[in-house]
Amino acid sequence: MAQTGHRDVIVLGAGIAGLNALSVATDVLGPAGRALLVERRPQPGGMWNDTYDYVRLHQPHGFFTAGNIPWTQGHPREHLATRAEVLAHMAYCLEVCRSRSQVETRFGWEYVAHAEHDELVEVTLRAPDGSLDTVTCDRLVKAFGYDVQAKPPFEVSSGAVxxxxxxxxxxxxxxxxxxxxxxxxxxxxxxxxxxxxxxxxxxxxxxxxxxxxxxTAFLSRDVWFPTGARRWVATRPNQQGIAYTLHFDGSNEEEVQQWLLRGSGLxxxxxxxxxxxxxxxxxxxxxxxxxxxxxxxxxxxxxxxxxxxxxxxxxxxxxxxxxxxxxxxxCTGYLAREEIPYEPFVSASGRVVSINPRSALTHLTTFASYFLTHALMRGLLPLPDLYEVDMVAGTKEAKAAGGVLALTATLYNISVFFDALPMSVFLNNRLDFDGWLPPARVAAGSLRFMATHHRVRARHRAALDAFGARGIRSGPLSPDRA
Ligand SMILES: Cc1cc2nc3c(=O)[nH]c(=O)nc-3n(C[C@H](O)[C@H](O)[C@H](O)COP(=O)(O)OP(=O)(O)OC[C@H]3O[C@@H](n4cnc5c(N)ncnc54)[C@H](O)[C@@H]3O)c2cc1C
The missing domain is CATH 3.50.50.60 (FAD/NAD(P)-binding domain)
Known part of the structure; x- marks a missing residue:
């Protein structure tokens, strides 16, 4: 087995979760930093490489990015990007990361295993020719995220359809x-x-x-991303999210769904x-x-x-x-894949983080990767107040609860991160939907968040605890991280 060098950080997976991790890591490390990005596919983009060709981003494109990297393709703000545009942006994000630090990429390589010892993480990788290589690093981000797989056709007995x-x-x-x-x-x-x-x-x-x-219910794009003069008066996206999740007590998802459909859902x-x-x-x-x-x-x-x-x-x-x-x-079950194994979002040492839907901190893997990598690179992990939720079990076993559970966990955990991370992490976060609104409204929203988030967090925690009492993982990491 070859042994090839030491890196400050290794990021596994070059989907949008991995690119968020790399973006944050290279931003923090700067020009002297050494990062390695490992990806099984031949290029960055994750699921966008092989999802169906008519897919469009369902949020305005600017909010689907890596950390603080803006889109540069010149589309109007409300444009819903095509698959090719998303892939081009993700390739651009990687180039930006390369310009910040020394980034080596290994496409066509596969993660095999890792072990922690002597304050180092040793990562075993499989090369395209099948040989194994060991690389060490100070910090490891396993950003397999949703690890979306292409869908096979539904197997049926009849040959007539x-x-x-x-x-x-x-x-x-x-x-x-x-x-x-x-x-x-x-x-x-x-x-x-x-x-x-x-x-x-x-x-x-x-x-x-x-x-x-x-x-399935959806968020109304017209309500969450209003256009024209309504950008000045419509309820802020984050305010919508807080109002929605504060109706959730951990057990009343059907009632919460009705509330959503009366206002910002359809x-x-x-x-x-x-x-x-x-x-x-x-x-x-x-x-x-x-x-x-x-x-x-x-x-x-x-x-x-x-x-x-x-x-x-x-x-x-x-x-x-x-x-x-x-x-x-x-068109079934792309996201809640039961084959994805449980792995705690952070190891006991705080040197290895895992972005996965079984130990999810947030609704989208972008947010989890962005905030968790910021905490990782600053040596702040494990942050014991963070809550994980099992989004796979949550959406399978309590179907109606999936969305509200995910959003409640997101808002709860962002509040925990807010107390731990520098303000710049929040100011530079291009994933935040409030950024759709005029800057004055964003600033007012930030002030309101600062004044209220501890109170709101306590209510979110109570809802997550109550949901956890139903037997689906929703709460702090267990000490043995089993
Ligand atoms: C059809 C569809 C449409 C969607 N549309 C949207 C949308 O419009 N907006 C939105 O925000 N979200 C959307 N999503 C959710 C979407 O999946 C995520 O937002 C996002 O793109 C997922 O990124 P990811 O990095 O978590 O996972 P992936 O894109 O699956 O990336 C994970 C990467 O890890 C790599 N990997 C896995 N295991 C290994 C290994 N052992 N070694 C090396 N590499 C490995 C994989 O090859 C892959 O490239 C959609 C999902 C689906 C299924």
Whole structure:
């Protein structure tokens, strides 16, 4: 096994979580700093390299970045970036990091294991040729984040339907787009809605139906990112988030969902149960409401061949006949992947951090990576007041609670970070949705946050504790980090 040198920091994973870690680390280390970025894929971008081609960012593009790095592509602020634009920005973020410190990249390499001893972290990596290499560092960021995988088609018994993955078949460019046959989209989250919108944009009269589980609510983009003069008067995004999460007591997610839908949320589906913090505009919701022939709240179990043709078999026991040749598009479960193992967000020594949804600090991996790496690079970890939540179990076992749980944890943990980190960390944070508003409103919001966050934090902690009492991980790290 080769032994190749020592680094100040190693970042594993070059998705947006890894790039946030690298951005923070290189910012703190400066020109003398030595960083290594390791990524299994051939280039930066993580899931954006192989997600479906019609995906668009659902928040205005400026908020999807690495730390304090601005976009440079010249789009209007409200532009929802395409996959190619996101990838180009992520490549640019890496170049900025390279200009700050000595950054070595190893694409096509894979993390194998790490061990901590003598105040060092030893990391074992596998090279593209299969050989192993050991590298040591002072600090390690395991930024595998959501580690999104391309979706395979739904496996069904019937050969009379066409079961496909959106990753392999463009809804605007693939065979499905050139065809007239009915489509069933399996999954009612962001990916399912993206697929339906793309199909309806190409063929407005197409027979598109959706199996949407419990139905998903979205944040209204028009409310959270108002345009024109409304930027001066609309409720700030962070204020919206606080108002929403303060309704949550750890057990009342259905009631909280109703509250959201009365104000800053929406859905093309009646009475949606789930919420995963996706964004949708009113115009998109209207297009879906009028264009999708049917939203069925149920889950697909199989498609079998009946005497008169294929039948969708649903979890409720219901069956739906569909014409032969019907397309089935699998848009389920990209994020809450049960295969992702639990790993505490920080090791006992405070030298290794892990950005993952099983020990999540925040809703998006960008935020967790940004703040946690700032604390890591300053030697402030472990911060015992931070709370972890298991977002995979949270969204699987208490489906309606996923979004509010994630946002409650985010606001709670940001308050803890605020007490520990320098003010500059908050002032330079380009991920913060309040940055959508005029600077005077951002400043007023910051003052209000400073005056109220301890009080608000206590209520968030109570809700997270109450949720934890339901048997899903939500609270401080256990001392043995099991
Ligand atoms: C279809 C879809 C659309 C989405 N749209 C949005 C959106 O509009 N806005 C938004 O904020 N979020 C969106 N999300 C959520 C999104 O997943 C995240 O915001 C983000 O891009 C995830 O980044 P990540 O770094 O956490 O994970 P990933 O992008 O999955 O990156 C993890 C990286 O780690 C690497 N890796 C894993 N294991 C190893 C190993 N052992 N060795 C080396 N490298 C390894 C992987 O190859 C990968 O490149 C979307 C998710 C999906 C599925």
């Amino acid at each position: 066409r079961s496909i993955s959106p990753n392999d078949h463009g809804m605007k460019t693939g065979a499905i787009a050139r065809d007239q046959a009915p489509v069933w989209i399996i999954g009612g989250g962001k990916s399912g809605m993206d697929a339906a919108l793309a199909l309806l944009e190409e063929q407005p009269g197409r027979d598109v139906r959706m199996l949407v589980g419990g139905g 859905s093309p589906v009646d009475h949606p149960r789930d919420f995963l913090l996706g964004l949708m505009s009113r115009a998109e919701a209207d297009t879906l409401r009028t264009g999708v022939a049917e939203f069925v709240k149920d889950y697909l179990v199989d498609v079998v061949d009946g005497p008169d043709g294929p039948l969708l078999q649903l979890r409720s026991g219901a069956q739906r006949p569909v014409p032969a040749g019907t397309w089935l598009v699998n």
